[in-house]
Amino acid sequence: MVGDRKAFVEQIDHAILEELSVEDRLNAEVRQLLKTYEQDIERGHVDYQRMFTMVKSKLARERGIIL
Numbered sequence: 267m268v269g270d271r272k273a274f275v276e277q278i279d280h281a282i283l284e285e286l287s288v289e290d291r292l293n294a295e296v297r298q299l300l301k302t303y304e305q306d307i308e309r310g311h312v313d314y315q316r317m318f319t320m321v322k323s324k325l326a327r328e329r330g331i332i333l
Contacts, residue, residue: 292322292326292331293322296325297318300314300317300321
């Protein structure tokens, strides 16, 4: 029984860590995508934070990720 409990706790820990890392990976992908617009952002033509939020929301929606 103790082994079963330990395995169960390890599975839960893994699932929680995986779920928490989904948003981190999404953020990294959005940052990478926004590098394309780096010059426009630097010139003030595009607001980085607004664009980041929009792209992140769109990708999350397309992938069925609940944030």
